[in-house]
């Protein structure tokens with residue numbers, strides 16, 4: 001695996017590959033890699049001639065300095081994992097390389113999809129996401145990009161970035177990988193202590209429960225029961241949101257509607273660790 005820390009040398013390398021008609025797959029990450037990230041690398045490796053992974057903990061998308069300073073960093077292990085899983089190129093830039101002085105944060109109006117859910121609870125988060133995703137797409141110019149359904153709202157934003165900038169990039173959304181007990185794999189899971197790790201099993205349990213009981217109750221009742229399930233399971237949990245929304249507009253739905261594809265999204269704090277997850281309810 002080739003490792004690049006500088007934009008210029010990465011661009012030269014990828015340019016030479018592109019001249020050979022090489023199809024490039026790209027998996028952006030913030031590192032602390034787990035099997036969920038690796039599943040994206042594996043899909044990309046199957047569908048492209050070369051796969052580029054980036055590891056960059058993007059400070060611009062953190063609205064909480066504690067979350068940023070405690071974000072796990074496991075670069076040596078990440079490199080081993082990538083090498084063992086058919087990743088061809090790692091882009092691992094320093095912050096100065098990505099954001100030289102005077103670098104500004106995107107401030108584009110993407111409308112409701114960036115204002116709701118994560119946008120509401122993490123002000124500025126999507127401005128940071130838009131800034132880094134655009135920048136990485138411009139540097140790497142991939143044919144295909146791989147994002148996880150785990151960050152469903154982020155996928156909707158990336159879809160808009162591609163459309164608004166006329167990037168010729170295919171967005172591929174990959175399923176969420178879960179631990180045996182159902183907890184979605186996440187870099188932040190490392191920060192949970194043993195007690196908290198047991199507590200957060202309520203997240204997938206509640207999402208699966210909502211899926212099973214979808215259409216059995218009114219939407220409001222279903223949400224209320226789900227919220228009660230979570231808060232009565234432990235006093236260390238604090239819900240940011242639990243919302244059932246339309247998959248395209250991300251607008252909350254209040255009634256069941258035929259033909260409307262929906263999903264439930266959940267964000268909560270367990271102690272000082274914030275976790276998100278979601279589940280498709282109808283396709």
Ligand code: AMP
Nearest residue numbers: 029030031036147148150151176177185
């Ligand atoms: P992150 O490093 O958290 O920014 O994630 C990098 C990419 O991996 C994003 O597209 C995530 O949606 C995706 N990802 C994170 N967790 C999982 C998971 N459990 N299963 C599949 N993809 C994931």
